[in-house]
Amino acid sequence: MTSLPVRLRSVFSLLAIAATTACASVPLPQDRLTSSESSVRAASEMGAEDEPRAALHLKLAQEQLATAKQLIADGEHARADIVLQRALADSELALALTKEADAIEEAATVHKEVLALRSAD
Amino acid sequence: MKPVLSILHLPFALPLLFTAACATVAPPELVEARQSYARASTGPAQQLDPAALHEAKTALDVAEDEFKRDATGQRVKDRAYIADRMARIAESRAGVVHANNNADRSRALMSTLAAKQYADLKTTRAALDQTRNRDRRTHEELQKAELELREAATALEEARAKGALTTAELAEKQTEIELAEQALKTEREARLDAEARAKEALNSLAAMAQVKEEPRGVVITLSGAVLFASGKHVLLPAARVALDNVASVLLANPDREIVVEGHTDSQGADSFNTVLAKDRAASVRVYLVDKGVPPEVISAVGMGSTRPIADNKTAEGRANNRRVEIIVSPAERK
Numbered sequence: 001m002t003s004l005p006v007r008l009r010s011v012f013s014l015l016a017i018a019a020t021t022a023c024a025s026v027p028l029p030q031d032r033l034t035s036s037e038s039s040v041r042a043a044s045e046m047g048a049e050d051e052p053r054a055a056l057h058l059k060l061a062q063e064q065l066a067t068a069k070q071l072i073a074d075g076e077h078a079r080a081d082i083v084l085q086r087a088l089a090d091s092e093l094a095l096a097l098t099k100e101a102d103a104i105e106e107a108a109t110v111h112k113e114v115l116a117l118r119s120a121d
Numbered sequence: 122m123k124p125v126l127s128i129l130h131l132p133f134a135l136p137l138l139f140t141a142a143c144a145t146v147a148p149p150e151l152v153e154a155r156q157s158y159a160r161a162s163t164g165p166a167q168q169l170d171p172a173a174l175h176e177a178k179t180a181l182d183v184a185e186d187e188f189k190r191d192a193t194g195q196r197v198k199d200r201a202y203i204a205d206r207m208a209r210i211a212e213s214r215a216g217v218v219h220a221n222n223n224a225d226r227s228r229a230l231m232s233t234l235a236a237k238q239y240a241d242l243k244t245t246r247a248a249l250d251q252t253r254n255r256d257r258r259t260h261e262e263l264q265k266a267e268l269e270l271r272e273a274a275t276a277l278e279e280a281r282a283k284g285a286l287t288t289a290e291l292a293e294k295q296t297e298i299e300l301a302e303q304a305l306k307t308e309r310e311a312r313l314d315a316e317a318r319a320k321e322a323l324n325s326l327a328a329m330a331q332v333k334e335e336p337r338g339v340v341i342t343l344s345g346a347v348l349f350a351s352g353k354h355v356l357l358p359a360a361r362v363a364l365d366n367v368a369s370v371l372l373a374n375p376d377r378e379i380v381v382e383g384h385t386d387s388q389g390a391d392s393f394n395t396v397l398a399k400d401r402a403a404s405v406r407v408y409l410v411d412k413g414v415p416p417e418v419i420s421a422v423g424m425g426s427t428r429p430i431a432d433n434k435t436a437e438g439r440a441n442n443r444r445v446e447i448i449v450s451p452a453e454r455k
Binding site: 045046047050051057082085086089090092093096097099100101102103104105106107108109110111113114117118 | 196199202203206207209210213214216217220221223224227228230231234344346347351387388389390433434435436437439440441
């Protein structure tokens with residue numbers, strides 16, 4: 001009977017140590033951080049802010065990037081990693097939407113030229 | 122027979138039943154991810170960007186697995202969020218391919234239409250050259266004929282005044298003068314005809330490019346979308362036909378300084394845009410020189426994004442800013 005509480009205490013201690021070790025063993029997601037920052041920068045340089053659909057996702061990406069950096073500062077690497085993945089997904093969507101808008105506009109420009117040629121024929 | 126469950130079991134069974142029921146309700150993020158994927162997989166992405174669609178499916182599968190493991194946890198929401206974005210990326214990338222395909226089809230059609238117009242223009246230009254050559258000779262002859270006519274008319278008046286000629290001789294002189302006047306009238310009409318043909322050449326060009334008179338000269342603006350693929354400086358096939366029209370007009374106005382300016386929108390680094398603009402202007406210059414424009418009268422400069430003509434904040438504005446301007450100086454070269 002007296003050994004049970006001791007065993008329990010040992011088990012709890014081991015669990016606590018394991019939990020702490022698990023948190024500390026998740027490395028800083030440096031590669032993911034770098035990729036996310038690059039992707040956000042690229043979307044911004046492509047003009048995502050000026051494209052209504054893309055602007056929302058760029059903003060989400062920027063906010064999540066800031067959240068992830070705070071989580072890293074607090075040592076919560078595992079959570080930071082998943083937030084960085086969300087930021088990366090949003091920035092890539094912002095980039096894709098900007099490129100799509102530009103491609104549609106370019107196609108419309110060429111089509112206008114065709115119409116102008118046809119009317120002159 | 123003993124019942125399997127009695128009323129005594131209910132307090133224990135009910136929470137389990139509720140838990141089981143709640144576990145099958147997907148979080149909104151997963152519902153949205155499923156909808157996004159369903160939309161993407163039944164749209165153009167299936168054919169135009171299957172790789173991106175496959176990545177989206179993989180991400181959705183991860184989210185679904187997470188849902189089975191822990192339906193209410195944060196991880197399933199995170200995975201579903203990412204899966205939703207990836208499905209929408211696949212849709213958007215397919216949209217780019219679709220738009221580019223449309224642009225390529227339009228350019229091919231432009232080549233056909235422009236080739237026909239160019240053939241017509243070539244005929245017009247050949248006739249214009251003939252008339253111009255004839256016109257050059259005719260101008261000197263016209264001046265001489267006008268002088269002779271004035272002298273003949275003066276001499277006739279003097280002779281009439283002095284009564285120095287017979288009626289028959291007077292009539293003959295009068296007829297000669299009338300014939301000379303008629304010839305002069307015919308030559309004047311030929312010159313007007315030549316000017317009209319030159320104007321027609323310019324109008325044909327106006328169908329493919331914007332032509333404006335500005336203080337710096339006649340500015341022929343060609344859209345970048347017609348001349349080049351995105352980010353490139355090699356001329357597209359449709360561009361060549363448009364530039365053939367330009368060359369025809371330039372050659373009809375020799376002895377003018379010509380500047381080819383390359384312009385871009387404001388996306389991307391300034392250094393990249395300046396180089397791209399310069400390379401594009403150079404490509405157009407080389408082509409026009411090949412078509413007979415003397416190299417010493419034509420130069421090429423890259424303006425980058427420094428001279429926008431529209432708002433770079435909109436896709437339409439950016440498309441208008443991506444252009445080549447060919448400026449024909451108003452003054453003749455010295």
